[in-house]
Amino acid sequence: MGREQLDYYVIPSQNAHGVVDPKDSRLEYLSGYGGALSLAIVSKIAAYLFVDRKELLVAQEKVQRGDWFIIPIDADRSPDFWVSWLATRVEEATVGIDPRLIWDDTAVMLRSLLAIKQSHLKTPTQNLIDNIRAQKSGRSSASLSDLPTSLEPSRRLGQVQDWIKKQPPSIVVNAAGRISKERSSGTIFVSPEDISFLMHLEGARHFHAYLYIGLSNCLLFMGEMHEKVDDNLRKHLETMEVEIRPYNDFYMFLRSREWGAGKILISPRTTHIVVLLLTNGDTQWYSLAPSFVDHIRSVEHSVEESVLVWLKYHDSLFKENPLDAHLVGEIITQDATSLLFRNAEQSSVSTGLVETDDNDPSTWTSVRPMLLTWLQYIVASHDACHQVCRLTGQLADDFVEALLKVIVWINTTSHFHWQFRSFSPQDVRTLRRRTRRLLMDSVKISERMPLSLFVDKDTVDHDEPPEPVGGGIFAEMFKGTYEGKPVVMKRFRCFLSPENDRETQASRRMFFRETLVWRQVGFVHTNYNLL
Structure with a gap:
């Protein structure tokens, strides 16, 4: 710290990707404790360890109390409490951080609070903990025991690319004062959870990498220069046309603006080093935007719930007059509507959904078309079909069985059009064709046949x-x-x-x-x- 002229140095427990990894925990090396949401601040005369109040006893057992002042915090309510704590104690001081280990929004907040006390941030050329420990930190590598199951492996990447295209252009003022517009050309992800989700690699969630998604290409920065990539992972990435680059090439990629023209979209939950490398004086080669991954997750989760609720009640399609008609009708109206509205612009399917009347003895004559119309929207929705094909185990078996049962039922039901008059002959043919296609895709992906096709x-x-x-x-x-x-x-x-x-x-x-x-x-x- 003396050589770098630092008064304080911040040591988070997280690594460059926002997770706590035993192979890459500088805080644990220094203090003996490296739990999630913990952080240390070391000054020239004292060392402070901020730990989650729920982990206080564990931290006290692992840390030598004489060397550290342990400060419990409510991490759920104020994870960045240390920022305000530090800002109230400095005066004309220099605070050192490793920009790879601090989120950009946290670094911005800390910088602004320090400026009030005539203090400033400094980023040493190398992490101070790495300087004193003999063995440098390692990184977890990715491997897959089986290829992920997905109807369209690159679908989520394509959704991100479509989102990039829809972002409004940035206003740029050059040195001569001329105003121009510059469109976004790509986005960057640093979180292992986000990267794993986008590429259907949930089985390898804790591997460390950077992902760049451009309008025409995708780059995954992971592993060392000569490190052999897991065969299953390599095949999966080739299917999605994702290029693998060495992990350490990422910073050079940013410095050299290898992506070309346009700005990079980043979320506030991006490490501070990315922002520094995308900034040159007053010129910023990035734009802040909310995380689109959270939106994709939200949509897929609600669609999956809708798909599973239809599966739960699909047997009611084949009943003439069930006792729970009113209850089923209410559930269908509540759970199917979100899927219908979400896909209204994508689909030309005509809805047969109607409100149920508890005083109407023929309620079930409206509930059955509701179930059938719900299936119409499932088989016509790319999101819903995607979720069906991602089902595994018993749920996958049950859904494949349900689809086959519906097809056979439509084929063998006499006077089908008279029973469901809201469905034209063309609607029925379209429903049967799309249901058959989803059945084929589900069997193709899962390689599991409907159990009803097997006999002892x-x-x-x-x-x-x-x-x-x-x-x-x-x-x-x-x-x-x-x-x-x-x-x-x-x-x-x-x-x-x-x-x-x-x-x-x-x-x-x-x-x-x-x-x-x-x-x-x-x-x-x-x-x-x-x-």
Whole structure:
């Protein structure tokens, strides 16, 4: 501190990406404690440790009390309490920070408060803790055990690019006093949680990287120069056309304005170093904007809830007169409306939603069209289809089963148009086509077939040993009896190399598609002994 001429030095527990990582905790190295929301301020004569009041006992056990003054704070209410605490104690002082570890809005607030006391901020050329510890901090790398499931892996990146295009241009005044407009050309993300969400990498949430999303390209800065990228992660990023660059290239990318013309959009929750590198004197190459990721999360969460509520009540479509008609009608009206309005501009679907009347004995005649109209908007909405294809486990199985059940029900219900007069023949055809497409996409992504298509081999009577009665290139045909009716069974035949994952996956998807097509044309299609 003396060599840098500092009176105070700030040491956060978070790393350059706003998270506490045991591999990258300078505060824990110095004090023995590095809990979330903790921070240290070291002066020439004392050391102060700010900890969340709920973690006070843990901090007292790990920190040597004689060396540190521990100050408990209500981190939930005032996480930046240390800023005002420091500002009231300095007078013509120099406060040092590592701009990589401090959010920009916090640094701006601290700078303005220090100016009132004739004090100022200074950024040493290197972190002081890194100077004294032998082993430098490490960074967590990303790896994926399985590729993420998504109908459109690059959809969220595309949404961000569309948002960039819609931002109003910035007013720029040059040295000659001429006024011009400059549009935004990209945006930057530093939070691992935001980056993981945008690229469907929730399974690798704690890896450290920077993400630049431009109008025509996406760059992910992660890993060292010669570090090998996880194969699953590399395949996933190639699918989204995301280019991988070394982690340390990010700062050079900003200094050299490699993105070209235009300003970079950043949120207030961006580290201060990014703002410094995007500033040259009075010239700013950035514009502040609210985080668009929070908006995407909010939309997807509400759509997912709507999709799951429809799944919960979809069986009521097939009931003639359920006892809970009024209750179901109220729930449908409440939960479906948000999805309908959100997608009103995207879809030309005509709504069949009507209010339910508790005194009307024919309430259910309006509730069933409401459920069907709700499904219309689900299958017509890109957001809703995206959420359906991201379902996993039992929810994925249940939704695939529900979609197949609806298609079969529409195909086999006599006088369908008379029962649902608000639906024209064209509406029904469109609903069936879109439901079938969503069913195919869901099965393709999850590689899980509806359980109703599977039968126990003991329930099918056939000759022992079974002898094929026909066949082709991909399958053999067998004759048998199921539930007293003659059936034809098909045994899938495919010779694939275990190493050729792509060919195996393509063959499985072809088989799934054929099975679903046969089921939808009214035949019971039994797959026997799938190999």
